[in-house]
Amino acid sequence: MAEPNWLQHALGVGVFEFRRSVRAIWQDKARAFLMAAGLVFPSLMLVGFIYLFSGVIRDIGTVSLPPVARGTVALLWLFGVFIATQRVVSARPRIDAESLILTTVSARTVVGGLLVAETLRVLAYLCLPVSVLTGGMVYLFSSPASALLIPLAAVLLGLTAVLVGMVLGYAVALLIATSPFVARHKTVLGGVAVLAAMGGYLFVTLPQFGGVGQEALAVLPVGWFVDLAVIGSPIQGSMTRAAVVGVGSLLVVVGGIALIEREATRLWFTDPVSGEEGQKEESDPAATTSKETRTALADATAPVRIPRGISQPTRRVAQWSILRTRRDPRRLNFLLLPVVIVGSALFSSGMQAESPLAVFVPAAAVLLPWMAGATFAMNPFGDEGSVLPITLISISGLAYVRGVMLPGLLLGLPIAVLVTGGAALVGPFELPAAVGLVGVALLATVVAVSTAPAVGIWFPRFSAISIGQSREVVPPRLVTTAFHFLGVTGPATLLTLCLLNPRFARTLVAGIVGFLPAALLQLVAGEDVGVLSDASTWFYGIGTAVQSVSGESFQLVGGGLLVVGAVVITVLSYRLAVRRFDRYSPSL
Template sequence: MGKFDYHRSVRVIRGDTGRLILMAGGVTLPTLLLTGLAVLFVPELRGTNPEFSINRIVRGTLAMLWVFGTFMLAQRTTTAHSKPVADAFVLTTVSPRTAVIGGIIAESLRVLTYVLPLGLLLTIAGAYAFSSPLTLLTVPLVGSLYVVSAVTAGRVLGYSAAWLVATVPFIARHKGVLGGTVVMLFFSLYFLFQIPQLPFSVSPAMLGVIPTGWLADLLAIGTPIGWSLTHALGGMATVGMVLVGGGWLAERIAVSFWFDESIDVSASGKTAVSIRTEGNQRALKQAISPLGAPFITGPTRHIAEWSLLRARREPQRLNFLLIPVFGGGSAVMNMLLQGSVSLAILGPIIAVLLGWTAGAAFGLNPFGNEGAVLPATLTAVSGRAFVRGLITSSLLFVPAVTVVTLATSLVGGYGLLTAIALTLIGCLLTIVGAALAPIVGMWFPRYSAIRIGNSDGVLPPRLLAGVLHVVLIWIPGAVLVGLVAAPKLVRLALSGIGYVPGLILGLVANGGLLTFLASSLNDVGAMIQELPLTAFRSGFGMLLVFGGLLVAWSAYLGAIQRFETHELH
């Protein structure tokens, strides 16, 4: 069963070109970087006898990565693999133990496939550097045990979380808030180990007591690096206990989750709500309180309120926003703590990041979000009202973007006028992003779950739609905030349009047309560099602003037309 599930997931990825390219890039780039470092430094280690031994810091670092991987795999289990593929068929065909162990095997194979290039690099580099053929055996062995134990522990935690949501009313009712709190707490603690510059940070050596980190001693067998037999045996024994005990516990929890009756909090504690309540408030308006959609009426308001209500009831709809937000936020935090940048970077970063987040939150999968009621929506609502409703739900967060961007800009040391300019850029990006999201989502819709057997109730946007929206907002947004905060840097970067291709052509040119083109491109770069800074700043800035508004208007009209002409198949 594990082999079948693994092959199915491989076929799915091969059929999704955009996802395949992004995953391949995520593996290839770090592998190439590490390959370059290995080529530079591994020959220097060959034949040497390093006076180094595996200590608590090394073991703690390996344990920290294991804990991080376990947490991410637990999240993945809860959100995407809490039940087998086609669970009704599987659970009546094979035993629960087969389903659980098969799921662990399939997930382990997926992870091992993803890290295979890096593992091969480390194996070959270690064997060459220390002239140790035994490394060709220990690195794959330790890597496999490391991954399988993390997957098993992640399954136990993931099944436990899913079981709690299915059986405890309080957790089921507040799963979004509780889940977000757990994620924030975990990453906060993780950053304490990652960033030693913090005055209250902690050393990874504290995690050296976790036995799974003791697998590091196994890696040193056959090399001149000192290692401990006690720790190596302890790590092996712990991994064995995790595999056996974790598999048994995962089966027990999964059986209870799969076969016991789940609670239904949608009907518990619900009282009849009159259409006309005190103050003439409608039930839908009450459901999204304290949020609301003021100043608009009719179907547009209904669409906006339903978008807000769906996000409030099922916060996992917004999970696709977490990767760019957490990725960008953690990178900025690291640079701030290491002193690479000052607080002045906060205003521009917040303007772009918050503007994109607000604009992308509700409209990147408009057809898929309607689900089974899409035919009724297409016939009952006009395209203008539908698209306006999606845009309105994002524009409701313009005040939040305004306040946060203005505050962070002032904290970063900008003057009032500059802070206001950055704030206006954040609002502009919210407007443009909100207008672009529906048309991008209609170009690349997702109508069904990512996996067979998953619920179609919550459908994330397609990966290609999210990436396209990021590119269309982040790049012009970065240029705009750069014109406000660092115009000379933007002018220098823009001059590269002429200098870079001119330099490349100059290297291969041997007279004639190529030389003329190289000279012309260099002249273009020089002309851009010689532009007066004030004229460049205002002219290019106005071009981007009006161009963005024109694109937003065109996207709005295009989304309306696409809605009106959409056909169900």
């Protein structure tokens, strides 16, 4: 039973939670800027499209709604469900200030509040593009119904996707909380689920490679929100389908809330099982006890072994870095953004290339090293958290920085080198090119591993983001991650191009350092003859000079400079990180 005013309280909880999210985003200005840019840019594109093609669109007249439109909306809805599920499982299985909220209001109120908050978050993302779309439809077709029905369809789409995602998310979270097997293998199972979802996405979106195409999803009622949205416009949908999604949404809301309330109540008031429960019972208690007292860290990080020759302080820092990453893989969420953005682009171009390995191998030589560096050492001070003052007075900067670099070298380096080398030998590469790619992977890994702690220690992030209940999860700053990513993958890509296609690398460099700035300066200068025009001519000269170098010479000189630069950066980063550690004074 919920309290009498539960609906009103749920709205209060939802609005309060939403405000907290907005404040948290606003505190990280770079993140807020990127999110705003991600909303404004496509909306402006849409405005431009509507403005430019308004005449053509009006002339088309009445058309029937194509199945691909329903399929696209269905895909969008499924994506929303995936995100909502993932957020519940990894970020919000339990609530903030749980002891306060659960002794103040009913579980139904909390569930309603979380649903309101999550829907508001979705609508905040959809608000601008949906407003532009609505305005565009009203402007193009003088259709007042669109002003009501497009936002309504968007709200229903967001609300139902969030609801279904929450139902699935709480079911998974409950499984993790009650099944020792699932708790123990949640990282692997989660990875399989994400891969399955990505596979499903590719199966639907890549008909040219055996997929079904988005229009196949048009049969799903979740794509019929578009039928509701186009009522009153010259685009003719199906009234029956519109009615089905309208009524169906109501049923989903009522049934979904009831279901989530049951799941969440069980989850919040159940004592969660530990993934280590079964394992402890299986081992010999006497042996474990005597062993754990002496080599607990080494046992916990097995099968990874840190060589005994390394000093004990460095070894301990390395072991703890590995253990922290293994026990709390959620801290690696920040790796997903660049991997997904670059990975999806690479996947598309790889699938369209003559041999996918021609794209994937160089990509592995560039991306795996970055991951090797970023996985363990992108925010060492933030990872230390409240222990940082103790760490600072317990160990030298030299030992500490070596310790946080070590996991990347011990684990990341072999993976980057073996994957790149193995795939290069199988792929369309001559032996010298394959060896060169392995060399790139090797060098890039060393650079990535040494620059990550330097960047992370100079620009630490201490404030936690809400990932589950753990206040220890402190991802690196978005700007730091982007800086490290571009700083490692940019030069590594250029070195790879120098190796595989020096002429293209030469043209690229000539464009970046010469022709592009020359063109921009000339654009600003216009017809005027002056400093800007002179600068433009100077840059153009540089571009021409670079372009005049032969491919072989460019490969030798450009590649050589990049290698020397990498060595210098590695040494400098290492020394900077050590110095910063030794002189660091934590704020109160």
